[in-house]
Amino acid sequence: MRRLFAFSQWICLLLLFLAVSGCAKHEVRLMETTGYCGCQECCEWQRGSWAFLKLNFWDRYITKGKNKGEKYSGRTASGAAPQQVTDGLFSVDSVKKPWKLPFRIVLPWLWFSRDGTIAADTRYYPFGTRMKIPGYGWGVVSDRGGAIKGPNRLDLYFDSHQEALRWGRRQVQVRIKR
16 A cells, blocks of 8 residues: 555656646747748749640649649648638637637537648758747648748748738747647
8 A cells, every 4th residue: 555655656746747847848939930822923833734725724833943834732742731720719819809709609610729831941840840920820830832941931821812911021939849
């Protein structure tokens, strides 16, 4: 009985230590962020190919870089579909914007929050790295852009070109969870 009590004390101390120290490492870094979307202007693709006299206007082709002329799928470099941050039903955003509550209650896919897509230099931040960007929310690195070089540059995905332009280019303190 005494051994069991001593063992449970060690477990409690271990759990207390883990709770105080934190399991995940966090790093805060000043980074330059830019908004982008999946449009022709942001992702450098065009409708139709001149090889087919642009009669195949439903197809999209890459216009620049080493893959010029190949079909554009709209997927990220990791193969996932890009997505914008979505705040869930039980979030601070629901309190700040109460007009969104009816939609969040009725539509089940809006009940839960969803991380956004971040494009980063994967030499510094591998796919799957979570980051908290003030004004944007939590995002996951699942893309890499051609102009993103170095550890202090990020692109943030938005659903519309207007939202991406509204974000523009900002210097923000990013919290990186490794």
